[in-house]
Amino acid sequence: MSRPATPDDIDGICRALPEVELGTSWGDRPTYKVPAGPKGRGFLLYRAPGATAIDPASGEPFDDLLVIRTGSESDKAALVDDDRLPFFTVPHFRGYNAVLVQESRLGEIALDELTEIIEDAWLAVAPARLRKEFLEERGHG
Template sequence: MPTDPAADRPATPGDVDEICRALPEVELGTSWGDVPTYLVGGRGFVLFRKPHASAVDPGTGEEYDDLLVIVTPGPAEKQALVDDARLPFFTIDHFARTNAVLVQQSRLGELGRAELAEVITDAWAARAPKRLVREHLGDG
């Protein structure tokens, strides 16, 4: 795999758009009414969550205003991301039965860009048509 010097730097909120749009057949649309969402085959894989009482900062009691919801391939992958103390991913009761994690955009710098790209690519692959996954990633 070629070495990308940008891959070693801390991730930024701008990387989310760049990574999502680099994947095949992705469009920025909406879900849940008017929530900006990256979609593949009409299915969301990364969305910008509105502040909600179900997700509050335990330190301040304020609703998070910069959350991303990122789909995971399954419950084991979700748990692995949440359980890794070095990663900023977490979940809330509202997402207990959903294969998705949350992350504050303000904490994306705790990830390397390559790590963020891997998590987003896995999210894309979990929602993309299997044919497209095979064509792009060689599996599916």
């Protein structure tokens, strides 16, 4: 097992993927997108605190949430339902293939596992050509 992940790992994992840029979406939220440029689709977003995601312990909006895309509803459920992992969802995300995780809890995830989850997020939105090249390079094509 690899070392625990940290918030500092996010940028390196995302930028190691083909044709990724850090842009914005949902208004002004920092978002990793593929491909670079105006047609880019977000796969990992730094979410602003809001009334739709409240920390049950404090009653305040979470202030360190990441939104990570998933390939399907079943992929989302697998992450949320795995008691080892800190992923969760909120009613606001019903029907949207993405999970939430607090940056402060990334240490509960092994770096290699977080890398795979982010790669899967990238695969969920990347253009077909990039997906094919990426998977072929890893011997999955």
